Structure formats: C-alpha cells, structure tokens
Amino acid sequence: MTESAITELYDCVIIGGGPAGMTAAIFARAKNLRVLILEGAQAGGQLKTLYPYKPVYNYPGYSKIPAGELADRMIEQIRELDIPLRENSPIEDITKTDEDIFIISGKQFHLHAKSILLASGLGLPEPRRVGAPGESELEGNGLEYTITDIADWAGKDVAVIGGGNSAIDNALLLLENDARLTLIHRSDKLRAEPESVKKLQQNGVPFHLGWKVAGFEKNKGKVVFEIENAAEKLRLEKDRVLINIGLKPNTDFLEKLDVDKKNKQILVDTEMHTSIPGVFGCGDAVTYPGKVRLIVTALGEAATAVNSLQGYLKSLHIPQEEVS
Ligand SMILES: Cc1cc2nc3c(=O)[nH]c(=O)nc-3n(C[C@H](O)[C@H](O)[C@H](O)COP(=O)(O)OP(=O)(O)OC[C@H]3O[C@@H](n4cnc5c(N)ncnc54)[C@H](O)[C@@H]3O)c2cc1C
Secondary structure, three states: OOHHHOOOEEEEEEEOOOHHHHHHHHHHHHOOOOEEEEOOOOOOOHHHHOOOOOEEOOEOOEOOEEHHHHHHHHHHHHHHOOOOEEOOOOOOEEEEOOOOOEEEEEOOEEEEEEEEEEOOOOOOOEEOOOOOOOHHHHEOOOEEOOOOOHHHOOOOEEEEEOOOHHHHHHHHHHHHOOOEEEEEEOOOOOOOOHHHHHHHHHOOOOEEEOOEEEEEEEEOOEEEEEEEOOOOEEEEEEOEEEEOOOEEOOOHHHHHOOOOEEOOEEEOOOOOEOOOOOEEEOHHHEEOOOOOOOHHHHHHHHHHHHHHHHHHHHHOOOOOOOOO
C-alpha cells in the first residue's frame, strides 16, 4: 500500500513528537485510543534538535540529565508501547469534513482522524542566519547552527556567534570538551544568565562584544571570516563556527488552520480545548494566562488534553470501522 492510500480512521492524530506529543500518546494508549504521532523531523522535539547536550535540572526524578538522553528515554517508552510514530512527516494542512472527520495532509500522506492534538511546539524551527556573504555556502561545512555530535567539536578552535542562553550554554559545553573558544556578539550586552557568562570569563574566553560578522570563506580547511565594529576590522581563522542567534519558527500549517491564536500560539482553555471542536493542544504550541514553557508543563497539559479528547470522542457518533 502506498503512503497516500492510507485510509485508517484514528481516534486521534497527534501532531508533534516532542515531550508533549509523546506524553499525550502514552496517555491515549492507556485509554485504548487508536493514536498516531506525526512528527515533522525526528522525535524528541527541542530536546533533541536544539539542546541535546544541555543538562536539564528541573525534571523530577533526575537531578541532572542531558536533554537528548531524557528525550531518548521518552522515545524508548513510545517504542516499548508500540505506539505508531511516523517521523519526517511534516503536516501541511488540516481540514474538517461535514461528518466531523479531520483530514491531515502532508506531501506523502493523507490521514483521517476523529480528533487532533496539536503538540507542534515551536513548529519546525529554522535557525536564524547572520546574513553574511558565504554563510549558506559553508553551512554544514565548518559553519553550524547546532551541535549534533560533540565529538566533532572537541579540542577544536571554535568561534561561537551569539549572546543568548543557547550560545552561552553551548560555549560552556564546548569549553568542557576542550575547545578553544572565541565569543562574538553584535550587541555589547549579553542576554544570557550572568552566572554562565561569568564561568566563560573565568576561563579566559575572549569576548568580542559589539562586533558584526562581515563574511565567511573556507581556506585550507579553516573557516576564515572578518568581524568589524565602528572602529576596526579583524580577520579570524577557526576550525569551526557555531551560530546561535535564535530561531525562526515555521508554523505555516497552523496559519492555514482557522484556530484562535495569540502571537502565533494556539489559545486553549484550562481543558486544552482550542476554538475548533475536536482540536486540542498542549505544550509550547499553546498559550493561556499564566503559561510557562517548560517540559513538565507540556507533560501536564498533555494529560489534560487527552482527558478532554476522550470526552469529545465519547460525544461523537462516528462508527469505528475504517473509512475509504
Ligand atoms: C535552549 C533551550 C533550553 C531549554 N531548557 C529547558 C530546561 O532545562 N527545562 C525545561 O523544562 N524546559 C526547557 N526548555 C523548554 C522545553 O524544551 C520546551 O518547553 C519543550 O520542548 C516543549 O515540548 P513540546 O513537545 O511542546 O514542543 P517541542 O519540543 O517543540 O516539540 C514539538 C515537535 O513538533 C514537531 N513539529 C512541529 N511542526 C510540525 C509539523 N508541521 N508537522 C509535524 N511535526 C511538527 C517538531 O519537529 C517537534 O519535534 C528549553 C528550551 C530551549 C530552546
């Protein structure tokens, strides 16, 4: 059967395989719901794609655990429970039929569900680019936006570009792995936690604050680039450059879905209902008064959402058999 010929009717399709989506799937399975997780990239969410090596200190049960490892444990549980998880399947559109069935579409699939759980977090985030000449040519070839394997950076001469928590946390990780660091930030103020900045300073990491990157090129295996401020220019040569200046969330599919939002986040009530009957939300994708964006809140919201979703399913009169 080709992907596009799938005709199963799910009780719930969960969009997003981050902590919120995976937790919801565990609760849905415990309630014997026919559930599927659709994940646009790899399961694990931000923990795997944005900060796999950063220790998480606020997840009860572990006083300290690298984010990637925490996500791997969740994925392991999904596999143990045999919950269908389809990766590399970005959702592009959701429509609702007159019979209250949702049709969820991507490039290679077309699925039917009685309910939808939006757990798509920040969307499919793209790193922000510096916008300097040569940047796109060197991407993945000495110039990176995330550390996927720390072994590739250990002991190297590295420039970190950025001044927020991601840049500084990654700089600390690189330092722990014997990289020789230079930090470059276009503003003269760093937005990161002062304690973390202090650690870098105590380790003698040179900071270039108020410097802009002018352009990148590769020479004899090194990334060569110029930085400049109002008074002078400086030419640097590094083994690798890490750019951490933020993310551009891609939530295109949500734009098309006529669900109430506030600042691109889905508005939910205390039971995680959205403005569309049958569509629920949880995790970083949603907002409400007092919302905190953390792993533990995402998990709690997932449990609430599945409870509400079960109530909604009970109120429907759609037969269990598959649709064609
Ligand atoms: C640098 C950093 C450090 C952090 N540190 C901590 C910490 O120490 N402790 C803590 O509690 N929280 C931390 N957070 C916050 C935490 O990561 C989030 O609150 C958490 O990941 C939210 O989980 P989620 O499942 O809602 O969203 P996400 O983790 O964003 O997962 C959403 C998933 O949906 C998928 N998706 C998106 N769009 C689509 C689509 N169109 N189709 C299919 N799939 C899609 C994505 O690929 C992703 O896998 C940190 C965040 C960052 C950025």
